[in-house]
Amino acid sequence: MRESLLNGAASRSSNGLVGPSEVSRAVRRSAGVRGDKDLLSLERTARAEFLGAGPVLQPLLDDPQVSDVVVNGDGSVWVDRGSGLRAVPGRLRAVRELATRLAAASGQRLDDAAPVAEGRLPDGTRLHALLPPLCAEGAVLSLRTMRTRAFGLDELRASGMLDDRSAQVLERLVQVRANVLVSGATGTGKTTLVASALSLVPPGERIICIEEAAELAPDHPHVLHLQVRRPNVQGAGEITLPDLVRTAMRMRPDRLVLGECRGAEVREVLGALNTGHDGGWATVHANAARDVPARLVALGALAGMSPATVAVQARSAVHAVVHLVRREGRRRLTEVAVLRAEGAEGFRAALALRCDRRGELAEAEAWPELARTLDDAGR
Incomplete structure (x- = not known):
């Protein structure tokens, strides 16, 4: 399902890049979708997967209380809601693949030849990614959310x-x-x-x-x-x-x-x-x-x-x-x-x-x- 959505979105994009409109059209034309509730749920998941930080991290970044999300080399995820970093249950798999995709989304290169990437995701989130062997534990991610308004x-x-x-x-x-x-x-x-x-x-x-x-x-x-x-x-x-x-x-x-x-x-x-x-x-x-x-x-x-x-x-x-x-x-x-x-x-x-x-x-x-x-x- 994931590959078919991605291929469908890319094929309908005029420049070969996947954008929000391409993801939406690909989801709505995908086979097996039944009902508005399922359709909206699938679209949210697809947007997080292709345009955001993935189905695990993107909901955390969307939380207005969260300022920072970090992923360690062992896949553990930590968030800061204003009182220091706190662990999120579970482990994130394929951290390196996610880091590489996010770097590309921010217009940066991340691979063995360029193991450090700093950039800005499309939604404004600040990205820092690091690959081994610079980090012995594995690929790590540091994400900082962007304030959309100033406090009085x-x-x-x-x-x-x-x-x-x-x-x-x-x-x-x-x-x-x-x-x-x-x-x-x-x-x-x-x-x-x-x-x-x-x-x-x-x-x-x-x-x-x-x-x-x-x-x-x-x-x-x-x-x-x-x-x-x-x-x-x-x-x-x-x-x-x-x-x-x-x-x-x-x-x-x-x-x-x-x-x-x-x-x-x-x-x-x-x-x-x-x-x-x-x-x-x-x-x-x-x-x-x-x-x-x-x-x-x-x-x-x-x-x-x-x-x-x-x-x-x-x-x-x-x-x-x-x-x-x-x-x-x-x-x-x-x-x-x-x-x-x-x-x-x-x-x-x-x-x-x-x-x-x-x-x-x-x-x-x-x-x-x-x-x-x-x-x-x-x-």
């Missing part, structure tokens, strides 16, 4: 990510067009927070988001998404994040946003934020706000920047660092810092707000500097 600040308060004070600070940072770095580990909600903040941008402003794969989905009428393009099989055609940053600066942006700063593009980002492009946001991986300077210096080294150059550029470009953590399944904004000079050529992150023993944001040493930024109506 009230929703982030209700979830516990923000308290009243942090919500007010974020809203004011947007209003005064401050340049903000959002730091945190993987899965702490950096993208979620940035999308919510960008939803507060006045509708007349043009936002250009630069990402490896489009994840930011702010509730705003004028947002453009620029995505990197990986090289083809011949190694040609690559468009990198630094390329996109330079392109975006020529597109009349009101606000430049970098989904994740994790390489040489830090040079272009700091440069752009120092040339009149205020109100920009970016995310960076760091364990704490105080670790952000070291992280920026390390990224700057990839771009050939000296630590002194990174320090000068960062202190001038970044008005606030917002740090997120994830503890016991809860995401929370715990620190807000400003960048200060340290020594002749260095810099550090000084805390302006930090969580006290009650879990509420309280003023710290650098609060006067942050307060001046928040009060700067002329920015």
